[in-house]
Amino acid sequence: MGGQAVSRYGRIVAELRQRIETGELAPGDRVPSTREITKQWGVAMATATKVLSELRREGLVRAVPGVGTVVAAPNRPARAARTAAAASPDGSSDRPSVQAALTLGRIVGAAVRVADTEGLAAVSMRRVAAELGVATMSLYRHVADKDDLLTRMMDTVIAEHPLPADPPAGWREAIELAARQLWGLFRRHPWLAPALSVTRPQMITSALPYSEWMLATLHAHGLDLQSAFTAHLTLLNYARGIAVNLEAEREAEAHSGLDSEEWMNTQEPALLAVLATGRFPALSRLATAGYDLDLDDLFEFGLQRLLGGIASLLDEGSAG
Incomplete structure (x- = not known):
């Protein structure tokens, strides 16, 4: 056997x-x-x-x-700038041309690549300098500190996918478009959702068009600006709340060596033992039928429920 x-x-x-x-x-x-x-x-x-x-x-x-x-995509070839012959022990480069060519765009781009492939926790000034093959201190001529770098990273990835110049005529279609585009950003960059703060919002210029889009759309269809902004924050935090699982799952997999499905399989015996007591009949039926968690489906389900609530709010305003 x-x-x-x-x-x-x-x-x-x-x-x-x-x-x-x-x-x-x-x-x-x-x-x-x-x-x-x-x-x-x-x-x-x-x-x-x-x-x-x-x-x-x-x-x-x-x-x-x-x-x-x-x-998985094929591994990228190692960068020549990161070879031992080109860099000193502290990460500095012996080639003046590398230092001279250092720009803010290259720094932010390198930081985004590190965050996309290794997670936000891997981003540090030293790590980004190593990616570029330059001295760590040379980065500070372009960014003030790590918080400044992180803000610029978020500004850059959001700016790469702007909203269309002409929004759909219907409020629901317009809000759906913006919400799904935001979800797509979180999908492409799992570190973005946990990096964004709702209670202490960073000054991200490229994110302002999203707020303007939501406010203008809902206000034009009858909501006062206070309610429109509250609705905007609710939708933003809803998408962000689901998306934070992307980075958390990546970190959990790195530590455990198991993806989410494999980890769930390890928990199945304990769950079945509890369900066998008969105390949770609805959960038992669900476990028997099976449930596949898909974050895209979860996002879409909740989005439609939230939009339904906004529709009721707009109807109440019209009736009033």
Whole structure:
């Protein structure tokens, strides 16, 4: 039995590896989940989990919070500027041309790349300097400190995806468009949601058009500015509240070595033991039917409920 399980595990890994290497599964494509592997190949959940762990160890796949395990992009070649021959122990470069070419745009771009690939916790002045192959102190000629750098990072990624010049005529379509675009930003940059503050908002120039869009749209359809801004903050914090799970999940996976689905599998026996007591019949039926958490679906479900509430508020204003 043990040898058969190992052989079957090896065959599944080899088959998925081949599909990735031949391009049948391209970078970003979703690979079968542990649940799908158990059904398709008829193996135990532990074997399916081991298959994905091996593919992840080989660098062929990576977990994306709320999406699942996807094919990883090929590793980028190492930057020449980061070689030991070009830099001194403190991260400074012996080539004056590198220092002379240092710009604010290059600094912010490097910081965004680090945050996108390694998480916000990995961003430091020293880490960004190493990415660029320059001395750490040279960054301070362009940014005041890490907080200043973070604000510029947020300003940059939001500015890359501006709202359209002409909003839709209907208020609901206009609000949906802005909310989904914001959600897309959080999706592309998992660090953005936890970096944004609602209680102590940073001065992010590129974010002001979102506030203006929401205020102008809702005020034009009957809401006073106070209520319109409250509605805007509610929608913003709703999207941000779901999106903070993206960065948290990435950090949890890095520490545990398990993606969210694999981690849930480890919790299943304890949950089933509690449900077997009969105290939670509704949860038991749900567990039997199965539930796949998808953050995109969760966001869309809540967005429609919030928009329905705003519609009622607008109707009340019209009636008044």
